[in-house]
Amino acid sequence: MDSMWGVFGTLILLSTIILYRNRFRLRSVNRNPLPLGTLGWPVIGETIEFVSCAYSDRPESFMDKRRHIYGKVFKSHIFGSPTIISTDAEVSKFVLQSDAKAFVPSYPKSLTELMGKSSILLINGSLQRRIHGLIGAFFKSPHLKAQITRDMQNYVQESMAHWKDDHPIYIQDETKNIAFQVLVKALISLDPGGEMQLLKKQFQEFIAGLMSLPINIPGTTLYRSLQASCDHFSSIFQAKKKMVKLVRSIIQARRHSGVSSAVPKDVVDVLLGDSSEQLTDDLIAENLIDMMIPGEDSVPVLMTLAIKFLSDCPTALQQLTEENLKLKKLKSQLGQPLCWSDYLSLPFTQTVITETLRMGNIIIGVMRKAMKDVEIKGYLIPKGWCFFAYFRSVHLDANHYDWPYKFNPWRWQDKDMSTCNFTPFGGGQRLCPGLDLARLEASIFLHLFVTRFRWGAEEDTIVNFPTVRMKRRMPIWVKRTVDP
Numbered sequence: 001m002d003s004m005w006g007v008f009g010t011l012i013l014l015s016t017i018i019l020y021r022n023r024f025r026l027r028s029v030n031r032n033p034l035p036l037g038t039l040g041w042p043v044i045g046e047t048i049e050f051v052s053c054a055y056s057d058r059p060e061s062f063m064d065k066r067r068h069i070y071g072k073v074f075k076s077h078i079f080g081s082p083t084i085i086s087t088d089a090e091v092s093k094f095v096l097q098s099d100a101k102a103f104v105p106s107y108p109k110s111l112t113e114l115m116g117k118s119s120i121l122l123i124n125g126s127l128q129r130r131i132h133g134l135i136g137a138f139f140k141s142p143h144l145k146a147q148i149t150r151d152m153q154n155y156v157q158e159s160m161a162h163w164k165d166d167h168p169i170y171i172q173d174e175t176k177n178i179a180f181q182v183l184v185k186a187l188i189s190l191d192p193g194g195e196m197q198l199l200k201k202q203f204q205e206f207i208a209g210l211m212s213l214p215i216n217i218p219g220t221t222l223y224r225s226l227q228a229s230c231d232h233f234s235s236i237f238q239a240k241k242k243m244v245k246l247v248r249s250i251i252q253a254r255r256h257s258g259v260s261s262a263v264p265k266d267v268v269d270v271l272l273g274d275s276s277e278q279l280t281d282d283l284i285a286e287n288l289i290d291m292m293i294p295g296e297d298s299v300p301v302l303m304t305l306a307i308k309f310l311s312d313c314p315t316a317l318q319q320l321t322e323e324n325l326k327l328k329k330l331k332s333q334l335g336q337p338l339c340w341s342d343y344l345s346l347p348f349t350q351t352v353i354t355e356t357l358r359m360g361n362i363i364i365g366v367m368r369k370a371m372k373d374v375e376i377k378g379y380l381i382p383k384g385w386c387f388f389a390y391f392r393s394v395h396l397d398a399n400h401y402d403w404p405y406k407f408n409p410w411r412w413q414d415k416d417m418s419t420c421n422f423t424p425f426g427g428g429q430r431l432c433p434g435l436d437l438a439r440l441e442a443s444i445f446l447h448l449f450v451t452r453f454r455w456g457a458e459e460d461t462i463v464n465f466p467t468v469r470m471k472r473r474m475p476i477w478v479k480r481t482v483d484p
């Protein structure tokens with residue numbers, strides 16, 4: 001017991017020294033002070049409280065408490081780094097727009113090792129801009145949107161053909177399956193079949209491993225369990241290696257075939273067609289695998305949450321259904337199939353997706369590391385510190401959104417989406433290049449779903465950490481309204 005108090009006392013003493021030294025150091029040079037806040041315990045900082053709030057149904061409570069005491073931008077110490085946390089949309093916007101001389105991406109070491117050093121999520125400067133530009137332009141192209149629309153319609157209909165009214169349908173699983181196939185097709189032109197199944201299996205292993213990685217905080221049980229889980233780490237690594245091998249063989253076959261199409265059919269074509277010669281096969285393969293993550297994770301979650309919020313809001317569901325039935329009827333009278341611009345032209349459906357992105361906060365925020373001292377709005381972000389742009393608090397701020405916890409798609413009918421108070425896809429240099437695709441896939445799924453089925457949802461809750469998902473995979477009972 002005595003020794004425990006001894007350790008406790010030492011910890012308090014250490015944290016006092018650290019905090020005091022910090023303050024002294026910053027006062028001694030004449031510049032803006034650090035934002036208010038506390039660095040918590042030595043080494044572990046405030047990570048435990050951050051993580052326990054993150055697991056709750058109000059992850060933003062960690063931020064809300066501090067924001068109330070210290071203001072919208074405050075200092076903390078999470079995941080092993082002193083961190084400036086911003087719930088101020090303008091400050092976050094400034095940081096996201098800065099270049100790599102001021103801020104670079106920052107992720108926990110265990111994650112960066114698995115992603116690989118040439119991942120677009122980690123690289124900086126001209127190479128990041130080059131890859132971002134190439135894939136962004138491809139994802140925006142009408143040609144790809146038309147292909148995504150065809151694939152999505154096929155895969156959704158195939159999936160729905162198996163739905164029966166005597167057993168529950170797990171929306172989260174169904175949408176994962178569909179979105180993964182659609183994205184892999186856009187990335188490497190792989191059709192459903194044996195290789196796709198193999199890739200999917202390895203990928204699921206990889207993602208499940210990533211999500212269950214313990215948090216690396218030296219000196220804690222969490223750190224010990226990370227060391228103990230070396231085997232676990234190496235099995236995720238193996239899964240990644242197998243995927244890289246498969247994808248690399250596709251790239252090499254394409255390179256050796258020597259056929260270059262005038263219109264690229266997938267991201268492999270786009271990246272192979274780059275004339276800079278900076279893009280090696282390994283770099284292309286690793287980036288293709290990183291780009292599969294949204295197919296397995298973010299896009300299916302967007303569709304699942306839309307179904308969840310609609311199930312809880314019958315008036316929105318009714319308006320959405322009417323809008324989609326009207327379009328379906330019009331197109332069948334004209335004898336035309338629906339094309340991508342039809343789906344994106346449905347105003348109410350788009351507000352439902354926007355509101356789902358706001359409430360769902362699929363990506364709660366993004367992290368950066370300061371490469372030099374930066375001052376924004378009177379706040380100092382010191383060199384070497386992390387910066388956490390926490391979008392969730394902004395999206396749920398009553399000053400920006402009336403009744404922020406209420407699902408209200410109508411709020412977007414007279415609201416501008418392009419403000420810095422709405423950033424589900426990030427912003428600045430690294431604005432998500434897949435945002436149009438995500439919206440398009442969600443629109444097609446919602447259209448095919450509400451025009452063919454009525455459903456009743458079982459009780460389920462949203463889990464927010466380490467990624468957003470439904471606790472019970474969103475079981476629903478469906479009733480077909482049109483023949484398959």
Ligand code: HEM
Nearest residue numbers: 132291294298299302362363366424425426430432434438
């Ligand atoms: C609902 C779905 C999605 C959400 C919420 C989402 C969100 C985001 C966010 C917040 C970022 C910024 C990360 C940062 O600043 O560090 C990002 C980047 C990125 N997203 Fe998405 N995303 C989604 C779908 C997609 C899709 C379908 C793709 C297609 C492959 C994609 C590809 C990427 C890539 C490659 C980046 C990195 C860009 C760069 O660093 O230059 N995302 N996404």
